[in-house]
Amino acid sequence: MVNLTADHWPLKMDRFIDTAVEQFAYNHTEPETDLYARLREETYRVMDRPQMQVGLLEGRFLKMLVRLTCARNILEIGMFTGYSSLMMAEALPANGRLITCEIDPEAEAIARKYFAESPSGKKITIHMGPALETIKTLSGLYDLVFIDADKPNYCNYYQACFPLVKPGGLIVGDNVLWSGKVVDPKDDNTRAIIAFNDLVQSDPRVDNVCLTVRDGIMLAWKRPAAL
Numbered sequence: 001m002v003n004l005t006a007d008h009w010p011l012k013m014d015r016f017i018d019t020a021v022e023q024f025a026y027n028h029t030e031p032e033t034d035l036y037a038r039l040r041e042e043t044y045r046v047m048d049r050p051q052m053q054v055g056l057l058e059g060r061f062l063k064m065l066v067r068l069t070c071a072r073n074i075l076e077i078g079m080f081t082g083y084s085s086l087m088m089a090e091a092l093p094a095n096g097r098l099i100t101c102e103i104d105p106e107a108e109a110i111a112r113k114y115f116a117e118s119p120s121g122k123k124i125t126i127h128m129g130p131a132l133e134t135i136k137t138l139s140g141l142y143d144l145v146f147i148d149a150d151k152p153n154y155c156n157y158y159q160a161c162f163p164l165v166k167p168g169g170l171i172v173g174d175n176v177l178w179s180g181k182v183v184d185p186k187d188d189n190t191r192a193i194i195a196f197n198d199l200v201q202s203d204p205r206v207d208n209v210c211l212t213v214r215d216g217i218m219l220a221w222k223r224p225a226a227l
């Protein structure tokens, strides 16, 4: 079982949800299997900013979104060591596909190791290189897009992905509350996150909700008439 104090506390982001309350939520969420526990442990041991990993609660939430939307094609922007990719791929049908974008080869090496261990890993295709360049090469429609890469490009990712989202599809943006800093912006990353939230909020083509799960998650549902 994930123990937030022992497992995450030393390197955690500035949590704004009470740790005991969050631990309760973890304890009442589909537990982490051995593979994810090892992936999390290795990420925290060797990577510089391990807290970028979505973790169990958000990972299971993403998996649930894939189940609820019956997604078959997913685009992920920001794979890191692959925790969120695998969580979402787990809920895809056997012929489902997840394309994920990453630029860091060290993160890629870890992700590939764990993808190879999981039956769901076969559903994942990694595209190395700047995500905006990768997106230009993609065709077809995606049921779900998960945006979780560099914050200054969040608005660009949203605009670039929008035509690739099927009508009735979902765009999910991570870290949209940025440890609560969105209410008192003092740096460029925070301002970029606010701009993304404002962009989605003012977009008449979507229904949206900004959730206070973990570091904040924006859900934007593309209305069927939107192009």
Ligand SMILES: C[S@@+](CC[C@H](N)C(=O)[O-])C[C@H]1O[C@@H](n2cnc3c(N)ncnc32)[C@H](O)[C@@H]1O
Binding pocket: 052, 053, 054, 055, 077, 078, 079, 080, 081, 082, 083, 084, 085, 101, 102, 103, 104, 107, 129, 130, 131, 132, 148, 149, 150
């Ligand atoms: C917050 S982490 C993703 C965490 C991941 N979703 C998980 O749960 O483990 C963001 C990742 O985006 C990658 N990244 C940053 N800029 C990028 C770019 N321009 N194109 C593709 N990936 C990028 C970083 O190397 C980093 O691994």
